[in-house]
Amino acid sequence: MSGDLTDLLAGTRIIPVITLHSADQVQPLAEALSQAGVGCAEVTLRTPAAEDALRAMAGHPGLVVGAGTVMDAAQAERAVAAGARFVVSPGLDADVAARCRGLGVPYLPGCATAGELMAALKLGLNVVKLFPAEQLGGLDLLKALAAPFPQVRFVPTGGIGLERMPHYLAHPSVLAVGGSWIAPPELLDSGDHERIARLAAQAMARSRP
Numbered sequence: 001m002s003g004d005l006t007d008l009l010a011g012t013r014i015i016p017v018i019t020l021h022s023a024d025q026v027q028p029l030a031e032a033l034s035q036a037g038v039g040c041a042e043v044t045l046r047t048p049a050a051e052d053a054l055r056a057m058a059g060h061p062g063l064v065v066g067a068g069t070v071m072d073a074a075q076a077e078r079a080v081a082a083g084a085r086f087v088v089s090p091g092l093d094a095d096v097a098a099r100c101r102g103l104g105v106p107y108l109p110g111c112a113t114a115g116e117l118m119a120a121l122k123l124g125l126n127v128v129k130l131f132p133a134e135q136l137g138g139l140d141l142l143k144a145l146a147a148p149f150p151q152v153r154f155v156p157t158g159g160i161g162l163e164r165m166p167h168y169l170a171h172p173s174v175l176a177v178g179g180s181w182i183a184p185p186e187l188l189d190s191g192d193h194e195r196i197a198r199l200a201a202q203a204m205a206r207s208r209p
């Protein structure tokens with residue numbers, strides 16, 4: 001399953017975390033991301049319009065869209081029905097993992113400790129979201145966890161911006177970096193897609209070795 005996420009990301013090393021209040025926000029956003037060369041996005045299920053927005057994003061060719069902030073198996077199922085091609089949780093949930101396995105969709109669980117990593121591995125998950133990465137200890141924490149878990153690939157997310165991103169990406173255990181800084185809520189809400197396109201292009205440029 002984890003291999004699928006690696007395949008799905010197809011070399012994309014940044015995952016914009018996006019919170020939308022209306023499906024109407026999707027078209028210009030998707031265009032801005034695509035123009036910048038961003039290949040994927042995580043739409044959080046945090047607003048009443050999130051499911052509609054996810055459906056609209058998922059319909060955009062050229063973007064691999066996942067659902068974020070998925071808290072239970074029923075939500076995972078609805079997200080996949082809406083077009084999510086991967087599922088992300090802030091923490092690790094065995095029911096979500098089982099439902100995703102049944103649906104054949106990669107699950108990226110949030111992990112913050114060695115115990116949670118051991119639990120993820122027991123569920124057959126070896127790609128995890130290190131969350132909230134910066135607040136927990138940042139790259140030092142990632143290095144400390146990567147040492148005993150060489151089989152784990154991390155997607156650090158939380159408090160990471162353009163400046164910190166390349167440091168994470170340089171670590172061999174890091175698959176990709178996630179964050180809302182590429183399409184921040186205030187720019188989404190004000191409809192500043194030019195600025196989002198610039199931030200996305202900068203992130204893409206800095207994500208390349």
Ligand code: 3PG
Binds near residue numbers: 044068158160179
């Ligand atoms: C998430 O759900 O992944 C976080 O809200 C993203 O964290 P950030 O907003 O600090 O980038």
